[in-house]
Amino acid sequence: MADAAPFVAGFYLDQERFVSACAAARKAGHQPIAFTPWPVHGLEHVLGIKRSFIGRPVLAIILIGFAIGMHMEWFTMAQDWPLNVGGKPYFAWPTFLVVALETGLLFGALTNFALAFHTCKLMPDPDTRLLNDRMTDDTFTLVLPVRAGETAESLSAWLRANRCEDIDVRGAGGPAGAAAVPPAPSSTTTTGEPGTDAHRHEGVTHD
């Protein structure tokens, strides 16, 4: 995590200001990465995030699971050891529907869970450190990566012009006092102002 690309983070407490800043950042040609403590509906349109693709794969797996369940019942009941139960047909498909449906839905649920973890890049991490402890509490974060032709100063100025409450510069030699403080070992007080506990690092540029 040490060699993260440089970026500037702007912190917002106001949801509407944050959403309009995201819109402005995208319009201005930046590549904004947004972090919100709760799901903000409409933000995906502002940032041009496509509707999650995980619907079709889950449906496909449900159908495959249904087929596997039905096949298992056909194999066990009609193929491997046909057993006459009350004179019913060996392959009595109506009575097999329940188990096949449950198998399909279980496969679908597990796939849905796995896909959610995969798409959100969730992995057990015993020491997750975010930019700011209040990112999961009440603070919205707009991260602008520093790209060629931009400087941390220019991005900070842009964020300030877009009414952010606080700014944090990481990775490159930022403005004095804003960043580059080495991580403190434990200390986790919730500070009054977001972004001020600059020793919190990592977490943002995983991807």
Add this chain to the structure above:
Amino acid sequence: MSAPHDLPPLTAKQLTDDVTAPLFKLPNLIWFHGFGLAQMLAVLLFVAIGCYCVEGYGIFGTNQPVNWGNDITTYIFWIGIAVAGTLVSAILFLFRQKWRTAINRSTEGMTVMAIQIAGLFPLIHTGRPWVDFWLLPYANDRHLWPNFKSPIVWDVFALTAYALCSIIFWYLGLVPDFATVRDRATRPWQRRIYSVLAMGWRGRAEDWNHFERAYAQFAWISTPLVLGMHSTIAILAAVGKVSGWHTTIFAPYFVSGAIFGGLAMAIVLLVPMRSMLKLERYITVDHLERLAKVMLATGLLVAYVYVMEFFAAWYTESPYEKHQFLVFRPTGEWAWGFWTMMTCNVAIPQLLWFKAVRRNLVALFVIAIAVNVGMWFERFVIIALSVMHDALPSTWGHYAFTGFDWMILAGSFGLFFTMILVFVRVAPVVSIAELKALLLRRSHRKEEADHG
């Protein structure tokens, strides 16, 4: 009546503080007393199971002709509790009932705990629990397979799928909230644990996009699972040619009964929990009143089925059906159980027509306990009384609890409350992120400035 979104202005920080506060401090004396009592009861369950493994199934009162007694009754009782939690977390979600947000996490916790306890009972009931894996289709030397034409095998699959799905659905919803707890934990060990549980959640907009889709899909998957699971249990009884079981009304009857009893259990849990954890602002009287209304509606459905069963028994002219419903249940040796069921499930819930009763938490709590008692007796009346007097009078017999039956019944409650009491200490009992998204649509910058 005011919905949660009409509450006075509230900050996100305040909400986080209120909901996570119980995780960071020692619980009060009431919690310790409750926990101790629950543990003592839970021990009874494990002792009874231990004795049963050594001695065999004969230690319980179940015997010919009552092959299904206390264990299956209690199994269906706990399944019913679980069903109501999924109603709140999945079905009300699909119906866009926003009020569910405040109680969703706690009722789903109830589901997860109840389903595990329910799952224990059929495993006990098999007689040799150490070979319970025979229930599953696995390749074996003798090419023996479970009979998939039997609803009992359907139930194995339905319950397994439902339990797994409920647990992972619950966990997925908890991930962003674990992240919130992680970032507020001050003790390093606590931070480490929640850090692992939160799986590195950061709240990126793209992540929320996928997360919310997955959450909605879980609701779509859970709904047919839960309805199918409880209908399967109903069909399991209904296909048996036993007077008292052999009715087509069973599937909707069981599902509505499950919601009725499960919401009663939700009220029993929520009323003390909201005051113990100081969450009155989030789990409001309005929420409990809405639960009471759903309870009343499903209670009326159950009452309707009771009446229809009598009518059907009279109308079919089957002497055994008529004996079961018109003679044995209301006047037989277990008539007191039948009338307890009628009083608790039909008479007492009618008090919920009055708004003053619905909003009086003590009254609501007492009614909810009565409904729980009534619903246990309902399952007992359906299951045990039907097989006591079936269509072959020469096989009629009696049923009585043994001490071990009492132990597993009381112990199941002990284990349930133990798990619930642990749950309220280690996980946020209100879904923080979801509730914030609901409550804090407006700008909250001004209030934040006031709070410093």
